[in-house]
Amino acid sequence: MTHALELSAVRKEYPPPTAVTALDGIDLVVDAGETVAIVGASGAGKSTLLSILGTLERPTSGSVRIAGTDTSALSDPQLSEVRATRLGFVFQQFFLLEHLTVLDNVATGLLYRGVPGRVRRQRAAEVLCEVGLEGRIRHRAGQLSGGERQRVAIARAIVGRPAVLLADEPTGNLDSATGAGIAELLSSRAGDGTTVVLITHNADVAASMRRQVHLRDGRIVADSRGQHAVAAPSS
């Protein structure tokens, strides 16, 4: 069976002066339609893991497979293609383009697929309806609240119907009620087969995902799915 994501013995070491081992032998399998929260203290390696899952950086060793494709053998343009066609990203800082309207911000999610502008905007309008922002289509990003901005960022990430949605602290800049709404919106994407992997410090947000993976010092110390459950080191 082909998994949505498959990491095998992944290590990530940063050279001096940092000289840090961010990930130390990660084995992780995520199936299509799963929702996974990666939790852990600061410095545990969560963001590095998400960057490697998202092909934004390469592991020092080990293999990363996305829908069965080994990404370690891919060139930089091919990795761009993987990101454009199979992955969606949501960031804590939203990264909206302030000079564009909400509609155009969302349409940017299809920009590097070569989709014509008219089609991009049409799909963006549909997705904005899905996230409840149909009334904000013509607004500028700067006119939105934090929760609305994150919904726009999620709409941009899902407008291309990616197989995997990766979210880095998506509720980190939001109040708890708004954050809960965002978490619910993300987990609801699993309904149509999208795999959702998010990083969070928030226990409630983590609990809203079906599976929780705990990292410590670059290693998986607990996995609620069971198959990767590892006893936490006694030290």
Next chain:
Amino acid sequence: MPSRLRLPDAIGVATGGLRARRIRAALSALGIAIAVAAVVAVLGIADSAKADLLTQLGEQGNLLTVASAESINGRTVNLPDTAEPMIARIPPVQTVTAVGSVDNVTVRRSRAIPAEQSGGMNVLAAQGSLLPTMSAHLLLGRYLDAAAEHYPVTVLGYEAAKILGIGSLDTPTQILLGDHYFTVTGVLAPVTVAPEVDVAALISFGQAQQVFGRAAGPSRIYLRADPDQVADVAAVLTATTVPDGKDDVQVRRPSDLLVARIAAKGAFVGLFLGLGGIALLIAGVGIANIMVISVLERRGEIGLRRALGARRRHVAAQFLLESTLLAAAGGVLGIGLGVLATAVAARLGGNPVSVPPTALAAGLGAALLVGALAGLYPAGRAARLSPVEALRSL
């Protein structure tokens, strides 16, 4: 399907980036605009002035002069009386006119002006054929006619009228030639190929002899020859003027003066173009500077675009296009300003407006080249940025 960015989308992304920073973009484009305007205006103004000179050259290229090369005690030795009719008999010669310098006669407005303040003006005896031969025309009044042989009347050259302050002949106007008052009947327009006429008071040969005792014979002869045989005519003028070869004469082609002036204008064009090029270089450095700042400020956007699937070359193309479009906008504005400056300068100088198409193409081409070169380093820097570094920069 590979990650790709359509050209219209690339242009849209680049213009969007510029629109997001309007004031900065406008100021940078203004630098290019001023430099391009300078280049276009220099070429345009020079071309307008040259067009006028070339027109004159076409009109005056077949004009020749013959003058005595000898003088005794500061007085010009006149050419033989027979010179003018002999020259007129040379077949390719179309028209001939003679003038005679009236030496040591001052030109003044009145006796209140000291004789030594004659303003560099002189008195010339002239014929009726002067106007057609020199393609000259009158600004005011009328030229010397048959009656002028017997009456003290004069026609002033353009500069002489200006020096004497005569701008209208609505009321009878007299000036003092030597100790004799002459009535001004006309004022000539500038005669580019014969500046000596511009500063002269023209009187008839009859009056020159009767009033000032001028000896017979012209001091200079002007002639127009068939344009295809100017050199041939010039070759026989000396022998025709002084068949016995006893006196020395000078044969000249006044249009050589125009050729020299055209060449002089070309020399200044090179200098000013060099200055325009330096201005363009400085404007390019300005664009490169703001593009580098832009890359630093927009690391988050670069990281986002890489996460959305942009290749390195897409990011490079975005910044390269931004700088090129910025320079192109400046170039178009500069061309407009340059053409406007040319039109104003040509109008003030009384020249036809002429902007060579190569100046427009060179202005825009230089702007595009400078913009592209200025964008190379920032674009490369943006493309080399690691997506993770870019996203973690905030």
